[in-house]
Amino acid sequence: MITMRLFKESDRAALIALWQACGLTRPWNDPDQDISFCIASPAASILVAEENGAVIGSAMVGHDGHRGWIYYLAVSPTQQKAGLGRKLMAAAEDWCRQRGVPKLMLMVRPENAAVRAFYETLGYGEEERVIFSRRLDGVD
Ligand SMILES: CC(C)(COP(=O)(O)OP(=O)(O)OC[C@H]1O[C@@H](n2cnc3c(N)ncnc32)[C@H](O)[C@@H]1OP(=O)(O)O)[C@@H](O)C(=O)NCCC(=O)NCCS
Structure with missing residues (x-):
């Protein structure tokens, strides 16, 4: 049976392995730090799907006081x-609704075109926005 719950510290290594298996990690993002930063925030959570004691899915969800954002959506390749994936997105949407957040946003990397159809199936629409960003930590 698959259960959905909040992250606990003993998930850390399995969660990072899941993200690696799903191709979500990048050299410039430290997943360990991303977990620590997220769980220290009162406005963010990591939702974990577990089956027979194994971490098989995740969604990092948080809000910035205006919109909800989802990161590290992952389902074990097998x-x-x-x-x-649909259940994790529904859980992230419920997390937002419970906090009065009216809209959930996410970013898709250009090389991950395949996942667009997944979000479209779930009723997400592409917005015509350009995202600007600047590193504040000196990392290129
Ligand atoms: C994206 C991801 C989380 C989807 O999880 P999943 O468990 O395979 O998705 P689901 O089975 O819940 O699919 C829900 C619906 O989307 C559709 N769908 C899923 N992946 C799809 C794809 N690549 N292309 C087209 N449709 C897709 C399914 O057919 C299903 O439609 P249905 O309910 O009408 O049958 C999973 O593929 C994944 O972990 N990918 C690697 C990590 C990643 O890219 N994360 C997102 C970063 S932005």
């Missing part, structure tokens, strides 16, 4: 296309 468990994909069985409805878990």
Whole structure:
């Protein structure tokens, strides 16, 4: 049976392994630090899907006082296309609704074109916005 729950410290290594298996890590982002930063925030959570003691899915969700954002949406490659991604997104949406957040946003990397169809199936629409950013930590 798959259960959905909040992150606990003993998930850390398995969660990072899941993100790596799903191709979500990048050299300039430290997933360990991303976990620590997220769980220290009162406005963010990591939702974890567990089956038989194994971490098989995740969604990092938070809000910035205006919009909700989702990161690290992942389903174990061997468990994909069985409805878990949809359930994780629904759980992230509920998390936002419970906090009065009216809109959930996410970014898709250009090389991850395949996932667009997933979000479209779930009713997400592409916005015509350009995202500007600047590193504040000196990392290129
Ligand atoms: C994206 C991801 C979380 C989807 O999880 P999943 O468990 O496979 O998705 P689901 O089975 O819940 O799919 C929900 C619906 O989307 C559709 N869908 C899923 N992946 C799809 C794809 N690549 N292309 C087209 N449709 C897709 C499914 O067919 C399903 O439609 P249905 O309910 O009408 O049958 C998973 O593929 C993943 O972990 N990918 C790697 C990490 C990643 O890219 N994360 C997102 C970063 S922005």
